[in-house]
Amino acid sequence: MTKRDLSDAKWRKSSRSQQGNCVEVATNLPGLVAVRDSKDPTGPALVFPPGAWAAFTRAIRHGDL
DSSP, rough: OOOOOOOOEEEETTOBBBBBBBEEEEETTTOOOOEETTTTSSOEEEEHHHHHHHHHHHHHTOOOO
16 A cells, blocks of 8 residues: 555545544645544544546445445
8 A cells, every 4th residue: 555645635524523523635736635533633534536436425425324
């Protein structure tokens, strides 16, 4: 596994986050979507291809997960 440079990531929290228990997502990076724990912003982040992230969020919205 290689470490990705996320220094240019523009992180945003979900509008549904409550009491600090949420994730942050960066969608401004070419060819990937990064996700991290908002309580640990210097910790690890997961990265996904944009298509996989779109399929995941679509499945959540439709109640498939």
